[in-house]
Amino acid sequence: MANILVVDDEPNIREVVGLYLRREGHTVLEASDGEAALRLARQQPPDLVVLDLMLPKVTGLEVCRRLQSDRRTPVIMLTAKSEENDRIIGLGVGADDYVVKPFSPRELVARVEAVLRRVQPQPDAPPPDERPIELGSLRVDPRTRDVQVAGKSISLTAREFDLLYFLARHRERVFTRDQLMELVWGYTFSADTSTVTVHIRRLREKIEDDPTAPRYLQTVWGVGYKLCAGEQ
Secondary structure (H helix, E strand, O other): OOEEEEEOOOHHHHHHHHHHHHHOOOEEEEEOOHHHHHHHHHHOOOOEEEEEOOOOOOOHHHHHHHHHHHOOOOEEEEEOOOOHHHHHHHHHOOOOEEEEOOOOHHHHHHHHHHHHHHHOOOOOOOOOOOOOEEEOOEEEEOOOOEEEEOOEEEOOOHHHHHHHHHHHHOOOOOEOHHHHHHHOOOOOOOOOOHHHHHHHHHHHHHHOOOOOOOOOEEEEOOOEEEEOOOOO
16 A cells, blocks of 8 residues: 555645545545645655646646656646647656546546556566667667667656557567557556557657657557568
């Protein structure tokens, strides 16, 4: 069971989310603004944060930045905005996932459980093959979580690396967005798969010379995505 910090300036959202999380046995702390969230996080470092994007005093984006600068903290961001740019910004500062309001509390709890499973060590799991993977000029090293393109290191968020490494391990194989949600995000329930699209877009912006004509991270129209060797 985890210590979870719920940050939202709407009391009813904190109450409902806290109720559902406590039912699953988690300990829940609540904050109504960014300053209080940072103070609580310093006093009792959380295992995961459910964080609203629009907060008084200190914005959710700034809270996320400061949390990640102190220690790696899983974050699921809540936002009332559906524009893709807001999602991209949140993921770019270290959020693991986002949920657009209004949302189902049950789905949010399921996403929380999935993120916790991903970040918590699994002692019985077989060790992965940790050799670096090279596809053309793209190099992915799971031991250091370093990614290089033509010898230049590329900065990725934790989830961006997880997605890229998974596709690299299964190069040339096509995965649907639903499959990636299950195999990379750990969501075994029906969920909004647009977060996959956002991560794919961010990865292309970082590893491709021309994101509009990708060499590595390719779309198979009507099916999904695959990672290729990148030859011209």
